[in-house]
Structure formats: C-alpha cells, structure tokens
Amino acid sequence: MHITLRTFVFIDSLQPQLASYLATSSQGFLPIPGDACMWIEVAPGMAVHRLSDIALKESNVRMGEQVVERSFGSMEIHYRSQSEVLEAGSIILRELNTSLETRMPCKISWNEIIRAITPDHATLINRQLRKGSMILPGKSMFILEVEPAGYAVYAANEAEKAAHVTLVDLKPFGNFGRLTMMGNEADAEEAAFAVGRAIENLNQRARKD
Numbered sequence: 001m002h003i004t005l006r007t008f009v010f011i012d013s014l015q016p017q018l019a020s021y022l023a024t025s026s027q028g029f030l031p032i033p034g035d036a037c038m039w040i041e042v043a044p045g046m047a048v049h050r051l052s053d054i055a056l057k058e059s060n061v062r063m064g065e066q067v068v069e070r071s072f073g074s075m076e077i078h079y080r081s082q083s084e085v086l087e088a089g090s091i092i093l094r095e096l097n098t099s100l101e102t103r104m105p106c107k108i109s110w111n112e113i114i115r116a117i118t119p120d121h122a123t124l125i126n127r128q129l130r131k132g133s134m135i136l137p138g139k140s141m142f143i144l145e146v147e148p149a150g151y152a153v154y155a156a157n158e159a160e161k162a163a164h165v166t167l168v169d170l171k172p173f174g175n176f177g178r179l180t181m182m183g184n185e186a187d188a189e190e191a192a193f194a195v196g197r198a199i200e201n202l203n204q205r206a207r208k209d
Contacts, residue, residue, distance in 0.1 A: 003096055006072060007041035007150030008103040009202065010089060012082055015160035017132075017167040018153070022064060022076065024131050029062035029078075036082040038089050039172070041074045041150040048073025051092050059088040067173050074150055074173055105203045106154075109176060110145035111196065113188045117141055129169040129180065140188035141168075144179040144195060152177030154202065155195045162194030163187040 014022070016033040023030040031037060038061075042048055045068045052066055052075050061084055065076035079085050093099060117125075119137040126134045135141060142165065146152050152172045156179050159165055165183035181191055 001044070003047045004043040005096060005098060005103045006043055006148040007039055007074070008089070008100060009039050009151060009154045010086060011037040011039070011154060011157050014078070015157050017160055018156050021132055021167055021170055026064040027066065028064050031064050031076070031078045035078040035080055036085040037076060037078040038085050039074070039076050039150045039153045040092060041072055041148055043072050045069045045071055045073035048075050051075065051095060054095050055088045055092055058091050060084050061088045069173070072174070104148050106151040106199045107147045108144065108196065108199060109147055110143065111192060112143050113192055114141040114143065115185055125168070132168045132170070133166045133182070135168055135182045139182045140185045142181045142183070142188040142191050146177045147175065149174050149177030151199065152179045155179050155199065156181070158198040159191035159195050163190040165191045
C-alpha cells in the first residue's frame with residue numbers, strides 16, 4: 001500500500017513552553033526543554049504503527065505521542081541527542097523507500113494578528129482552549145493555520161525562539177494544524193514574521209534535498 005509522507009520535520013531544541021505543552025497530552029515518554037524532536041505525519045493513518053516500531057527498535061529515541069486517525073497518523077519522537085533523532089528519521093525514510101523531498105510542503109492557510117483583545121473575546125477563547133496559557137485582555141493574539149497539520153508544532157517552536165510570546169493553544173492533528181499565541185503587539189508581529197520565514201526556509205530546503 002502506498003504511504004504518503006505528509007509532515008516530516010526536525011526540531012533541533014524544544015523550547016520550554018512547547019515541551020511543556022506537548023507533555024500535557026503525551027501518552028508516552030515526556031519531552032523536556034532542549035530535547036531534539038521529530039514530528040512525522042503519514043497517510044493512511046494505520047501506517048504510523050510500523051514506522052513507530054522500526055524507529056524504536058533501531059534507535060534510542062523515545063516516543064511521546066502517537067495519534068492514529070483513519071486518514072492520517074502522527075508520531076512524535078525525541079531524544080537529548082540531535083544525531084540520534086536524525087538517525088531515527090533516516091531509518092524511517094529508508095523504510096518508506098523515499099527521501100525528504102517527497103514530503104508535502106507546508107502551506108500557510110491563515111496567518112493573522114488580532115490586536116488589543118477585548119475582555120469578552122479573551123474570556124470566550126480561554127473557555128474553549130484549556131491546555132496552554134490564558135489570553136489576557138489588551139494583548140495581541142497571533143493565530144496560524146497550516147496544512148499538513150504537523151507543521152504547527154514546528155511553527156510554535158520557531159515562534160517561541162524568536163519572540164517573547166505565550167503559547168495558548170496548539171492543534172497538530174487532522175486536516176489543518178492550528179496555533180494560537182499571545183504577546184504584546186511587537187512580539188506578536190515578530191513571532192508571525194519568524195514563522196513565515198522559517199516555513200519558507202523549510203520548504204526551500206526540502207526542494208534542494
């Protein structure tokens with residue numbers, strides 16, 4: 001059966017907020033700040049089991065997350081050593097008999113900053129999104145939607161590296177991935193710029209490989 005490589009992205013160092021957020025839903029071994037990480041998403045969803053099995057048997061990585069849907073399957077692996085995570089990624093690509101260039105590029109479907117959030121708006125968002133931090137009235141909200149969904153994790157890490165923003169919500173599963181972050185206006189703008197630049201560079205590197 002043909003397996004489509006939707007997301008295949010390496011994160012060199014998990015930032016503190018993202019690592020803590022991933023740990024809230026982790027079904028396996030908890031990632032910690034500074035760990036190298038790889039997020040992989042394939043179609044159909046059941047194919048992720050075989051890829052998880054081979055990565056864990058042939059490398060030292062730990063698995064923090066595995067989500068198996070009908071259409072897509074996702075996995076998160078991490079380890080303190082970047083080289084170990086990269087080797088696990090290479091093992092998976094060999095198992096699929098493919099290369100990095102076959103992964104789907106990341107498409108930004110929505111990218112916007114909502115400035116000076118009102119108290120009513122902030123309260124409504126906080127009642128809906130419960131895993132991350134709360135949005136405070138008067139702050140700016142950076143919202144992003146990407147396809148495939150797994151790239152939202154990479155976007156969150158790059159935004160946290162670049163700007164003093166707070167992670168509110170992250171949904172890296174399904175047809176689209178969504179990211180919500182909060183900060184002052186300048187930091188929200190810097191986060192949005194950093195994410196756009198990082199995704200552009202990611203797509204360019206895939207075309208060159």
